[in-house]
Amino acid sequence: MNSLISKYVGVLRFFCPWVIGLVSSDSHADLFDADFSAFNLNGLLDLRYQYSDSQPGEIENGLGKFRDGGNNSRFLANEAALVLQTRLDWDWSSTLTLKYADHQHTPVDLSEAFLVYRPVSTSAWQFGTRLGMFIPPVSMENIGTAWTSPYSLTSSAINTWVGEELKVFGAEAHIRFQTEGGDRLKWFAAGYANNDTAGVLLAWRGWSLHDYEATLNDQFVLPESLGIQTHLPLQASVTKPFVEVDGRPGYYSGVSIDRPEAYNFRVLYYDNLGNPTALENGQYSWRTQFWSLGLQVHLPWEWIFISQGMSGQTRMGERIQGLFAVDNGFWSASFLISKKMGNQRFSIRHEYFATDENDFLPLDQNEERGHALTINYNLTLAQRHQINFEFTHIDSDRQSRVNLDQQTRQEENLWQIAYRLFF
Amino acid sequence: MANCLSAVFLILSGLIMARPLYAVTLSGQVHSDGKPLPDVVVTLKPLSHDPRLSATAGKPVSWRLDQKGKEFIPHILVIPPGTAVYFPNSDDIQHHVYSFSKAKRFEIKLYKGTPAEPIVFDQPGLVALGCNIHDWMLGYILITETPYFTQTNAEGHWSIDVPAGDYQVSLWHPDALAPDTLPNEIKQIQTAQTLRHSIDLKAWRASGKPPDTLQMQGYIERF
Structure with a gap:
């Protein structure tokens, strides 16, 4: 409970100038431009019908690749989100995303909350920063309201993991050089805390494909019957994605090259600098490092090509004779092509994913490989009503499924019809 | 906009300067890929040094x-x-x-x-x-320094009245595939003329308009 409160206090601290401003108009005038009261409220309502032919997924303590694949046919209120953007003055703004989602640990919770400082520049160089709780800029697809994608309902394996386990509490800064022709070169870097458990899901559950983003107070149940707590009795049965365990901050840094409406290339290196032996309240600190590449190319006739790649390593526990208790390499690559036809969009994404292992706990089998295909068609009416039809097929092979008396190789399908309202 | 005066045109413009100035209409249409192209900037730069040609139009607006x-x-x-x-x-x-x-x-x-x-x-x-x-x-x-400029309308048409003389006619559009190769020609304008041009545009163009769905508008550059 204490850590929960301290987390809220941490978030509020970033917003305190604004909070103070609301309480006292005098201090508001001192801190920010008094004429400013620019609120911008956006949001999302996402209702779905799903039919799956697949194994139980993460929220059913299974090793299926969908989130709740064991639930064959159902209607659900998948998500409702509010995004409040407030301009505090000409240079400062804040973004607060509050959401409800199906099977969310805390029914209504913060997904992102940060302050942005972006002063105007009348030279080719521009500087900006953001402070608070935010998702690192890995995804090239989740660019819509409340981290939704215009291309698909189901996120790619890479972006699913980003939504689940990568959220940082800290500061990100960038320096951007822009030519008169509009080309942009941007260098960015961030220092952060509260991302020490990132990697645990990739190791013990493996890659997954869905569209659930974790929230401030979230927790995920780890797969059962794999003997995780036999090997590591101090590990809790759940993982909390946004806790600080070892007291050591992590960092990420990267470069983005952008020609608007032509292409965008981004490379990012992430290292949470976790101490693999640190443990607090049943949560181990994992040392997780990866490279992320993203490419978006606009093609003729309103086609767009997006590719992402990720390769990294996550380690945890004691090191004995050069080997860690858990040590998994992970990689994935996705290729998406999408065509816009007026208010309709058609997208296909194919992706590969894999983990391997090199540790001294051979009974803890975490290697897997697989590939997935997602086909989406959507129609947006009056800019706000979006109807989606989507099919996803995943073919994966994971050794640890033998513990659940399953075939190691599984082919899983998910059909979805969604109505999404954006406002 | 490169100057490419030839001796021939300089002589021609010298001859024209001896005549009285009278207005003629120069008009044209600009297409891109067979479709009319709006917003193209058409400038006419006088090639003679007659101050009557290069005078800016009246009081500042x-x-x-x-x-x-x-x-x-x-x-x-x-x-x-x-x-x-x-x-x-x-x-x-x-x-x-x-x-x-x-x-x-x-x-x-x-x-x-x-x-x-x-x-x-x-x-x-x-x-x-x-x-x-x-x-x-x-x-x-x-x-632009020249007082003679106009833009194409939604149908790609443009029209301008200028004193008779020699002009360098230039076209400009921000989305032109290769701005350096846009029509930039020297014309001797003595009578009403109609010009036709075609411009190749970039396959993808930044329109400057908001994204066409609220899903994308809700996203204000976070990164």
Whole structure:
């Protein structure tokens, strides 16, 4: 409970100038431009019908690749989100995303909350920063309201993991050089805390494909019957994605090259600098490092090509004779092509994913490989009503499924019809 | 816009200068990929040194470049040097207009309504406009020294009355595939003429308009 409160206090601290401003108009005038009261409220309502032919997924303590694949046919209120953007003055703004989602640990919770400082520049160089709780800029697809994608309902394996386990509490800064022709070169870097458990899901559950983003107070149940707590009795049965365990901050840094409406290339290196032996309240600190590449190319006739790649390593526990208790390499690559036809969009994404292992706990089998295909068609009416039809097929092979008396190789399908309202 | 005067045209223009000046209409149409192309800037630069040809048109005029529906209206504004441009804001939200183009570096904070002070554009050149709050907003101000300029309408048509003489006719559009190869020709204009041009545009163009769905508009550059 204490850590929960301290987390809220941490978030509020970033917003305190604004909070103070609301309480006292005098201090508001001192801190920010008094004429400013620019609120911008956006949001999302996402209702779905799903039919799956697949194994139980993460929220059913299974090793299926969908989130709740064991639930064959159902209607659900998948998500409702509010995004409040407030301009505090000409240079400062804040973004607060509050959401409800199906099977969310805390029914209504913060997904992102940060302050942005972006002063105007009348030279080719521009500087900006953001402070608070935010998702690192890995995804090239989740660019819509409340981290939704215009291309698909189901996120790619890479972006699913980003939504689940990568959220940082800290500061990100960038320096951007822009030519008169509009080309942009941007260098960015961030220092952060509260991302020490990132990697645990990739190791013990493996890659997954869905569209659930974790929230401030979230927790995920780890797969059962794999003997995780036999090997590591101090590990809790759940993982909390946004806790600080070892007291050591992590960092990420990267470069983005952008020609608007032509292409965008981004490379990012992430290292949470976790101490693999640190443990607090049943949560181990994992040392997780990866490279992320993203490419978006606009093609003729309103086609767009997006590719992402990720390769990294996550380690945890004691090191004995050069080997860690858990040590998994992970990689994935996705290729998406999408065509816009007026208010309709058609997208296909194919992706590969894999983990391997090199540790001294051979009974803890975490290697897997697989590939997935997602086909989406959507129609947006009056800019706000979006109807989606989507099919996803995943073919994966994971050794640890033998513990659940399953075939190691599984082919899983998910059909979805969604109505999404954006406002 | 490169000057490419030939001796022949210089002689021709010398002969013309002896005649009285009278207005003729030069008109044309610009296409791209078979479709009419609006907003193309057409400038006519007099090639003779007759002060009557190069005189700027009357007293200074002030212009408006509006912020409406989170876009710059017009998308492209052509003005002579020294023009004062007002930046009214017709939206209910603030805009923060800026430019770092060499021809004019400035920033202006826009609340609703029209600010009292215009921005004066003294130097010829191209000024690209952006908004620090709405990253997609994009507009252009072209400051041209010649008093003879116009733009194509929605049907790609343009028309201008000029004194008879020799002119360098140039076309400009921000989305031209290769701006250096745009039609830039010398014309001896003695009678009404109609010109036809075609411009190749980039496959993908930044329109300066907001994204066409609320899903994408809700995203204000977070990164």
